[in-house]
Amino acid sequence: MNERVGPFGTNIPIKIYGLSEKSVTIIFGTTIENDLLDLITDFNRVLLRNPFSGLITTVPAYTTLTVFFDPLTVMLSDLPGVSGFEKVSAHLNRIAQTEREKSKTTANEVLIPVYYGGDFGRDLLTVARTNNLSEAEVIDIHTAGQYTVFMIGFVPGFAYMGGMDTRLSTPRKAVPNAKIPAGSVGIAGNQTGIYPMETPGGWQIIGKTPLKMFDVNRSQPSLLQGGDKVTFKAIDLNEFNAYVEI
Amino acid sequence: MSMKISIIKPGLLSTIQDRGRYRYLAQAVPVSGAMDELAHRLANKAVGNDDHYATIEFTYADASFKAETTILISYSGDGAFLLYNSEVMPAEKPLLFLAGSVITLINNPLGMRTYLAIAGGWDVPDVMESKSTYLTAAFGGFKGRALQKGDVLHSSTLLSEISSEILNRLTERSLTYPNWRISRESLLPVKREELRVVLANEISWFDAPSIISFLTNTYTIDLKSNRMGYHLSGKPLVRKVKKELLSTAVTPGVIQVTGSGDLVILLADCQTTGGYPRIAHVAAVDLPLCAQLKPGDEVRFSEISRDEAEELYLEREHDLSLITTAISLKYNKT
Known part of the structure; x- marks a missing residue:
């Protein structure tokens, strides 16, 4: 393990471990924090702009960034080290020692229209009752906040979003639903998320968006990416149907 | 045509x-x-x-x-x-x-x-x-x-x-x-039922008897297994560190330990992130045969170092490139 202090001059020590012969994970911390997320997003951006030869892709998560690579190409590079792990670590440590780019304004802002309640949000009442709120108050609070996409995981395009008002916190269902329709907006604990396709799931469903959260025909299939800033807007059924027809 | x-x-x-x-x-x-x-x-x-x-x-x-x-x-x-x-x-x-x-x-x-x-x-x-x-x-x-x-x-x-x-x-x-x-x-490899593994980042979350048990006991591929992963039945592992792992990237070959202490080997269609602690990953060179194991088959794990796993991988790739060369020489214009 490589212990280091502070990527980009911060005092957050990072640690690198091998996940497989073809991947390493950088640990930036152990708790969910916005500062940490920003650091991971920045580190990822700098790395992708300054890739080492053999880099395939990266996967940001709550407190980690995982780097996938082709060991054959890495071994041919002139990075210091005798193994692929050492060579990739050397490059990552070099990135950590560069100046942090101050470009946080580049965060993508996305507005998601949602039809709340009814058949599209069968657990809206549960969320309201759990928190001693009316259904209308739940909608007001949910649409008032700005959310940060922590990571995309579970199924293609599923965004885990943090920054939710704790007045809406609701535990997951004890027994997951066998089928949650695509577009369903849910709450689990302190996070909110959107099911991009029909899957089983245990989140409390409060509404549905007409947007396609994942579409293989787009150049970026997943509508949301780690680090994006998201807000929700309540729409009525006519508006919902108008979206679907587009 | x-x-x-x-x-x-x-x-x-x-x-x-x-x-x-x-x-x-x-x-x-x-x-x-x-x-x-x-x-x-x-x-x-x-x-x-x-x-x-x-x-x-x-x-x-x-x-x-x-x-x-x-x-x-x-x-x-x-x-x-x-x-x-x-x-x-x-x-x-x-x-x-x-x-x-x-x-x-x-x-x-x-x-x-x-x-x-x-x-x-x-x-x-x-x-x-x-x-x-x-x-x-x-x-x-x-x-x-x-x-x-x-x-x-x-x-x-x-x-x-x-x-x-x-x-x-x-x-x-x-x-x-x-x-x-x-x-x-x-x-x-000579022993089909033995998978070489590299111990994972959360290895210290498990108690010593569990780690020994993981590296010595036999596990059976469960019926629930599919392209996403193999569930194994065998002696459950015990954790000494009870903290939660925040979801992080996983990859085929990673062996997760579920809340009940059971092992799951992630395979081709696995999710890209997971929140279960990992005990090891199957060496890349042994993953192909791992995918040939059927429900009911027994498997054991033997530990190798990260560097050994990487060397085995590079050797395998070298051997495969020799095969390609041999075939293309055979069919070169004569």
Whole structure:
């Protein structure tokens, strides 16, 4: 393990471990924090702009960034080290020692229209009752906040979003639903998320968006990416149907 | 001219796979691809294809197909033997069949999955830079689904020089196959039921007896196993650190330990992130045979270092490149 202090001059020590012969994970911390997320997003951006030869892709998560690579190409590079792990670590440590780019304004802002309640949000009442709120108050609070996409995981395009008002916190269902329709907006604990396709799931469903959260025909299939800033807007059924027809 | 087959009987689960979809992991698109990547690559090499060309992954046997044109194919893997005119066809060799030939897959008790390559590769659209089928989200491969009776599959018309030369020589001499074959056995470990593993980042979360138990006990592949992962039954592991792991990237080969202490080996279609602590990962060189294990099979784990695993991987790749060189020398213009 490589212990280091502070990527980009911060005092957050990072640690690198091998996940497989073809991947390493950088640990930036152990708790969910916005500062940490920003650091991971920045580190990822700098790395992708300054890739080492053999880099395939990266996967940001709550407190980690995982780097996938082709060991054959890495071994041919002139990075210091005798193994692929050492060579990739050397490059990552070099990135950590560069100046942090101050470009946080580049965060993508996305507005998601949602039809709340009814058949599209069968657990809206549960969320309201759990928190001693009316259904209308739940909608007001949910649409008032700005959310940060922590990571995309579970199924293609599923965004885990943090920054939710704790007045809406609701535990997951004890027994997951066998089928949650695509577009369903849910709450689990302190996070909110959107099911991009029909899957089983245990989140409390409060509404549905007409947007396609994942579409293989787009150049970026997943509508949301780690680090994006998201807000929700309540729409009525006519508006919902108008979206679907587009 | 493209070669063509029609599916007479699809078998339990037959999908188009290649070496996987790596560039969309951050959007939670799984790698997918051939479970036994080694067999997939050898089947391709035997007909002069690039390793990444799409093959059909058959699960067990009980499948058959018909050549609608002359076809140049090859197969590799442990789930089935190819049978033609009551004769078992050799694996890891180019095989030439004339239009109308019916080829049947019969059971190979050794494993589970068999790969069928065709010269030029199976021609299906690229989805996110790969032809691999991902059934959960119904994309990739042949219409995003498993093959069905009556499906007609084409090869790409673009043959490599080696493929063309193999085809020409077999045709000229009216042979079904040449006298050479790739030796898959020489690439496989001696102990099939022993998987070499590298201990994972959360190893210290488990108590010492559990780690010893993991490295000495036998585990059985559970019925719940599929392309996403293998559930193992055996002595549950005990954790000494009870903290929660925040979801982080995982990859095929990673062995997670569930809340009840059971082991799950993640495989081709696994989710891109996971929140269970990891005890180890299966060495990349042993992952192909791992994918041939069937429910009910027993498996053991033996520890190697991260550096050893990497060296084994590089050696394997070197051996595979030698095979490619040998085949291309054989078919060089003389």
